[in-house]
Structure formats: structure tokens, C-alpha cells
Amino acid sequence: MNHCRRWIFRKNSTSYDLVANSCAAPEPGDLQPHECLLAIRAVSLNYRDRINWRNLAGRNVEGIVPTSDGAGEILAVGSSVTEFKPGDRVSANFFPTWKSGKFDLRYHQADLGGNLDGMLRDFAVLAESSLVKIPDGWSFAQAATLPCAAVTAWVSLVRRGNLQAGQTVCVLGTGGVSIFALQFAKLLGAEVVVTSSDDQKLQRAIALGADYGVNYRTTPEWSKSVWSWTNGQGVDHVIEVGGPGTLEQSMKAVAAEGHIALIGVLTGFGAPAASLFPLLARNVRLNGIYVGSREDFQSMVQFLNEHRLTPQIDRIFRYEQTPEAFEYLESASHFGKIVIEL
Ligand SMILES: NC(=O)c1ccc[n+]([C@@H]2O[C@H](COP(=O)([O-])OP(=O)(O)OC[C@H]3O[C@@H](n4cnc5c(N)ncnc54)[C@H](OP(=O)(O)O)[C@@H]3O)[C@@H](O)[C@H]2O)c1
Numbered sequence: 001m002n003h004c005r006r007w008i009f010r011k012n013s014t015s016y017d018l019v020a021n022s023c024a025a026p027e028p029g030d031l032q033p034h035e036c037l038l039a040i041r042a043v044s045l046n047y048r049d050r051i052n053w054r055n056l057a058g059r060n061v062e063g064i065v066p067t068s069d070g071a072g073e074i075l076a077v078g079s080s081v082t083e084f085k086p087g088d089r090v091s092a093n094f095f096p097t098w099k100s101g102k103f104d105l106r107y108h109q110a111d112l113g114g115n116l117d118g119m120l121r122d123f124a125v126l127a128e129s130s131l132v133k134i135p136d137g138w139s140f141a142q143a144a145t146l147p148c149a150a151v152t153a154w155v156s157l158v159r160r161g162n163l164q165a166g167q168t169v170c171v172l173g174t175g176g177v178s179i180f181a182l183q184f185a186k187l188l189g190a191e192v193v194v195t196s197s198d199d200q201k202l203q204r205a206i207a208l209g210a211d212y213g214v215n216y217r218t219t220p221e222w223s224k225s226v227w228s229w230t231n232g233q234g235v236d237h238v239i240e241v242g243g244p245g246t247l248e249q250s251m252k253a254v255a256a257e258g259h260i261a262l263i264g265v266l267t268g269f270g271a272p273a274a275s276l277f278p279l280l281a282r283n284v285r286l287n288g289i290y291v292g293s294r295e296d297f298q299s300m301v302q303f304l305n306e307h308r309l310t311p312q313i314d315r316i317f318r319y320e321q322t323p324e325a326f327e328y329l330e331s332a333s334h335f336g337k338i339v340i341e342l
Pocket of ligand 1: 048197
């Protein structure tokens with residue numbers, strides 16, 4: 001019998017340990033009619049994996065395989081599968097049951113690497129309706145960066161944000177979501193300002209196409225700098241990944257009738273200390289974003305097949321180095337994405 005290597009979360013006194021483990025590999029003969037058997041080749045890490053690992057959201061992930069994001073190859077398909085065949089190169093949607101249309105709160109009950117086993121394992125069995133073909137010519141490592149960070153950036157700017165060429169975008173920090181947002185925004189004809197705690201990362205962002213950078217550590221009131229950069233107009237879109245500790249500056253940086261995509265909790269889950277009045281005063285559109293549907297993922301892949309975008313992979317770790325990869329994520333030294341190859 002084949003074995004399936006996997007990492008799992010194991011509860012310790014305060015949070016979770018990452019434990020290497022194995023189980024019997026799924027067999028093609030056991031597939032339900034609409035299921036596909038995948039060999040996972042690469043996964044990528046998101047800040048959310050740190051949240052689960054360090055128990056920052058009080059979520060029970062005991063025994064769960066981490067990471068929503070992976071890419072691999074289809075080994076076998078069930079009898080009713082029509083969209084895929086063995087050999088196809090695929091990834092899976094963050095919410096396997098959110099196919100298209102409006103979000104439903106029930107989708108939270110099934111998220112990869114949260115309530116459901118994620119991708120940090122040799123094999124996975126997933127419904128065909130959750131899978132998405134990866135962009136043409138992309139490696140598995142590259143494609144593994146897409147499901148959470150890239151789809152979130154795409155939905156924030158395109159479906160929910162309705163970004164137009166010539167508009168301005170402010171992305172906070174240089175992590176996975178923000179660097180994809182920078183890359184999408186540039187391809188869509190926007191001007192982009194990036195904030196970072198690190199001048200070298202700002203230089204990298206500018207080399208990647210950013211029009212302007214501000215160090216939020218040395219310039220805590222970075223909104224003033226963004227405001228001047230827009231000639232006193234404010235930015236049309238803010239990719240708000242910081243949460244309570246950054247919202248005040250984001251509200252001060254946004255234009256009248258601008259858009260804030262409320263995405264992240266890098267500064268915690270608490271309430272913002274700042275008054276929310278600027279949102280009213282500026283007639284701001286505030287969109288809560290939680291990744292996207294399979295249809296969003298597919299429309300993003302179509303865009304990636306039509307435009308040249310190279311995902312920014314900071315480092316690739318081997319499967320055995322998984323704990324090191326999580327520690328590297330926690331150090332926040334990365335620019336863009338961290339990948340683990342299986
Ligand atoms: N709602 C959703 O659908 C969704 C989806 C994906 C992610 N998220 C959330 O979005 C956030 C980002 O996720 P990610 O995976 O892209 O994270 P990540 O790759 O781990 O991003 C880390 C980077 O964030 C930046 N950062 C940290 N604190 C900051 C602050 N106070 N101001 C500005 N930038 C700051 C730092 O950039 P520098 O080193 O350049 O300073 C850091 O390197 C997380 O809170 C995550 O949970 C939400």
C-alpha cells in the first residue's frame with residue numbers, strides 16, 4: 001500500500017506543533033463519481049497559516065493538514081468527472097464549495113487548511129467542482145502561490161473594486177496579497193504606492209513596477225506622504241491587510257468616493273482605536289473581502305494566461321523543512337510568497 005506523507009497540526013499547551021505524519025494513500029478505486037485524485041507538488045504559505053499554527057484566532061485545527069494553497073497533477077478521476085483528466089495540472093479553490101455567485105456563510109464550514117485538510121500532503125481527493133486549471137506554462141511552485149493571496153488581490157481590485165486604468169492604489173506591506181495586488185494593479189494600468197517597514201523591500205517593489213514607496217516604520221503617518229503623492233486627492237483603492245493598527249492611516253490616505261478593501265489582520269483582531277467617521281465624511285466604499293469563488297479564480301487564471309505576470313516567490317523550502325518555512329513566514333522577512341515543494 002502506498003503512503004501519503006503529510007504534516008498535521010497537533011495541539012500543545014497554547015497553540016499547535018507541526019508534526020510529520022503519514023496515512024494510507026487514497027486509491028483511484030475509492031473515488032466518488034465527481035472526485036479527482038491529485039498528487040500535490042507544491043504548496044504556498046499565507047499569514048493565515050501562521051494564525052492557525054500560533055492559535056491567534058482560537059480556532060480548533062487539531063489533526064488538520066495545513067495550507068489552503070497547493071498545486072499538483074491529477075492522477076485519476078471518478079466516473080462522472082468531465083472537466084479534468086489524468087495529467088491535468090490543477091489547483092483548488094480556498095473554499096471548495098464556493099463555485100460562483102454570492103458568498104454564503106456556510107462556505108466557512110469548509111475551507112482548506114482550516115476546517116478541511118489542506119494541501120501539505122502527497123495526495124488529496126477533491127471534488128472536480130473545486131478545481132481550477134493552473135495558468136499555461138506555470139510551474140507547480142508558481143501556481144501554488146495563487147489560491148489565497150492572488151485570488152484575494154484579484155477580487156479586491158477587480159470584481160469588488162472595479163479598478164479602472166489611471167486610478168491609484170495603495171498596497172500595505174510587501175507580503176503575498178500586497179505584491180499580487182501591486183502586480184495586478186500595474187497590469188490594469190493603475191499607479192501604485194507601496195508601504196513597507198524595509199527600504200530594501202521598497203526598492204524591490206519599485207523594480208517590480210511600483211510608482212512610489214513609503215517606509216511605514218520611519219514614517220508612521222505615511223498617509224501624509226501618500227496624500228502628497230496623489231496631489232491632495234487620496235488613493236482610489238487601499239489594499240488594507242493591516243487591520244486595526246493601520247486602518248486610521250488607510251482612512252486618511254483614501255480619496256473621496258475611494259475604496260478600501262478590508263482584508264487582513266496583520267496588526268491583530270481587536271477594534272480600531274480610530275474614529276470611523278472619515279469613512280462617512282469621504283463617502284468611502286468599504287468592502288470586506290474573504291478570498292473568492294472558483295469562478296473568481298478561473299477569471300483570474302484567464303487574465304494570467306493573457307498577461308505576463310511572474311509570481312514573486314521569495315524562497316522555496318523542501319517538504320522536510322516545513323517547520324523552518326513556517327518560522328520564515330513568522331519572521332516576515334519575505335517579499336511576496338513562500339513555497340514548499342513536495
Ligand atoms: N480576507 C482574505 O481573504 C485574506 C486573504 C489573504 C490574506 N488575508 C490576510 O491579509 C493579511 C496579509 O496576508 P499575507 O498572507 O499577504 O501576509 P504575509 O505575506 O505574511 O505579509 C507579511 C507582510 O505584511 C506586512 N506588514 C506587517 N505589518 C504591517 C503593518 N503594520 N503595516 C503594513 N504592512 C505590514 C510586512 O511587510 P513589510 O515587511 O514590507 O513591512 C510583512 O512582511 C493577513 O492578515 C491575512 O490574514 C486575508
